[in-house]
Amino acid sequence: MSSHGDPIPMTSRKGGPLTGEAHVPGDKSISHRSLILGALSVGETRITGLLEGQDVLDTGKAMRAFGAEVTDHGGGEWTVHGVGVGGFAEPDQVIDCGNSGTGVRLIMGAMATSPITATFTGDASLNARPMGRVTDPLALFGAQAFGRDGGRLPMTIVGASDPVPVRYTVPVPSAQVKSAVLLAGLNAPGETVVIEKEATRDHTERMLAGFGAELSVEETEEGRVITLNGQPELVPQTIIVPRDPSSAAFPVCAALLVEGSDVLVPNIGLNPTRAGLFYTLQEMGADLTFENMREEGGEPVADLRARFSPEMEGIAVPPERAASMIDEYPVLSVVAAFAKGRTEMRGVKELRVKECDRIDAMAKGLRAAGIEVEEGEDWWVVHGRGHGDVPGGVTVESRLDHRIAMSFLVMGLATQSPMRVDDGGPIATSFPIFEELMTGLGAGLTRSN
Numbered sequence: 001m002s003s004h005g006d007p008i009p010m011t012s013r014k015g016g017p018l019t020g021e022a023h024v025p026g027d028k029s030i031s032h033r034s035l036i037l038g039a040l041s042v043g044e045t046r047i048t049g050l051l052e053g054q055d056v057l058d059t060g061k062a063m064r065a066f067g068a069e070v071t072d073h074g075g076g077e078w079t080v081h082g083v084g085v086g087g088f089a090e091p092d093q094v095i096d097c098g099n100s101g102t103g104v105r106l107i108m109g110a111m112a113t114s115p116i117t118a119t120f121t122g123d124a125s126l127n128a129r130p131m132g133r134v135t136d137p138l139a140l141f142g143a144q145a146f147g148r149d150g151g152r153l154p155m156t157i158v159g160a161s162d163p164v165p166v167r168y169t170v171p172v173p174s175a176q177v178k179s180a181v182l183l184a185g186l187n188a189p190g191e192t193v194v195i196e197k198e199a200t201r202d203h204t205e206r207m208l209a210g211f212g213a214e215l216s217v218e219e220t221e222e223g224r225v226i227t228l229n230g231q232p233e234l235v236p237q238t239i240i241v242p243r244d245p246s247s248a249a250f251p252v253c254a255a256l257l258v259e260g261s262d263v264l265v266p267n268i269g270l271n272p273t274r275a276g277l278f279y280t281l282q283e284m285g286a287d288l289t290f291e292n293m294r295e296e297g298g299e300p301v302a303d304l305r306a307r308f309s310p311e312m313e314g315i316a317v318p319p320e321r322a323a324s325m326i327d328e329y330p331v332l333s334v335v336a337a338f339a340k341g342r343t344e345m346r347g348v349k350e351l352r353v354k355e356c357d358r359i360d361a362m363a364k365g366l367r368a369a370g371i372e373v374e375e376g377e378d379w380w381v382v383h384g385r386g387h388g389d390v391p392g393g394v395t396v397e398s399r400l401d402h403r404i405a406m407s408f409l410v411m412g413l414a415t416q417s418p419m420r421v422d423d424g425g426p427i428a429t430s431f432p433i434f435e436e437l438m439t440g441l442g443a444g445l446t447r448s449n
């Protein structure tokens with residue numbers, strides 16, 4: 001069931017080629033951070049191209065509850081009048097972050113070093129996800145957490161009234177944990193140091209520097225060492241949010257799988273901490289090219305061109321690439337089903353604690369659709385059957401997980417029989433125009449009550 005309304009069953013089926021341009025929405029990670037850092041600045045931040053998915057809208061609502069003025073001017077233009085570092089007010093309502101792990105974890109970090117108390121909740125998916133990974137480091141600053149069932153939402157955070165800076169090595173590869181600690185460090189005096197053994201998406205570091213924080217990043221034998229000087233005055237920014245590579249993954253993969261397709265996905269950020277899927281697809285033999293490579297706002301950007309690729313082969317995805325494509329494994333496993341041979345995905349334990357257990361959800365659906373899948377705690381292998389030979393013809397559960405829903409809908413565009421998902425509602429959390437965009441390319445996607 002979708003927590004945002006009645007379930008929306010959806011069906012996808014084989015049809016003609018996908019052609020044209022796919023203008024995907026703004027980056028989800030950068031959209032959350034734009035609102036939060038805007039709220040922590042003094043003055044007006046202007047944002048163009050904000051993702052208006054439910055996850056980000058919930059973060060905007062939360063920033064209002066903490067005292068910032070967040071205004072939607074229409075067409076992806078937003079402004080945030082911030083209250084400054086340490087300026088958050090105590091909310092007089094429960095903060096509902098909906099389906100968003102990024103939203104709740106970053107906001108907990110941002111409020112944990114102010115002398116205020118806030119209670120957080122979410123939908124059934126978010127309330128089942130682990131929060132101890134964030135509250136453990138926040139306790140070192142002096143914040144207290146009172147959660148359900150050993151660290152789940154609903155949870156109350158009592159912010160530290162006299163925060164101390166911390167030095168923290170992130171125990172799991174997680175940009176959300178790293179970001180929560182850095183955001184908490186903003187209102188602690190002195191230097192907060194965060195060490196990550198594996199590099200994860202670096203938007204928080206880049207954006208904090210852009211907003212005027214004093215921050216350094218050093219590559220050492222211990223890993224990436226990020227040092228932040230506390231209590232800066234953040235300076236409001238004008239932000240143009242780049243388009244989301246994680247959303248681009250869906251039209252790109254669909255074009256590779258559907259006979260005769262040729263799709264251009266313009267203006268996609270290829271930050272190396274995000275672009276792992278595209279290199280993996282190229283290694284599998286996909287006809288995927290980066291056109292018009294350029295730099296925008298200090299980040300590499302390209303137009304992605306994806307064409308039907310019937311001869312792809314399975315590969316062993318390098319585990320050290322996992323963080324740079326963590327949200328893309330579900331749709332990669334779909335591509336792998338249509339490639340020849342084994343696609344091995346290792347070092348991906350984090351997939352088990354996303355909106356659902358993504359290895360379990362994909363493995364069950366793929367098996368039902370005629371694909372052999374092996375799995376262990378932190379790995380899985382998909383045995384591809386090659387183009388034209390994937391049966392499909394089943395209904396799968398999307399488990400309140402947008403990426404599971406979109407992945408199986410992409411799959412159904414190339415299976416012998418249609419694929420149906422029980423609820424496409426969660427897609428609106430990250431890619432509200434998915435249905436319109438895909439049908440605009442020619443995809444056979446319908447709501448199927």
Ligand SMILES: O=C(O)C1=C[C@@H](OP(=O)(O)O)[C@@H](O)[C@H](O)C1
Pocket residue numbers: 028029030101102173174175176177179201326327350
């Ligand atoms: O920091 C972020 O914006 C995100 C980090 C990742 O989560 P983890 O930090 O849990 O790996 C990713 O899965 C999520 O979609 C967005």
Ligand SMILES: C=C(OP(=O)(O)O)C(=O)O
Pocket residue numbers: 099100101102103327354355403430
């Ligand atoms: C894991 C995801 O998001 P979040 O953790 O923010 O819920 C995702 O978008 O795939």
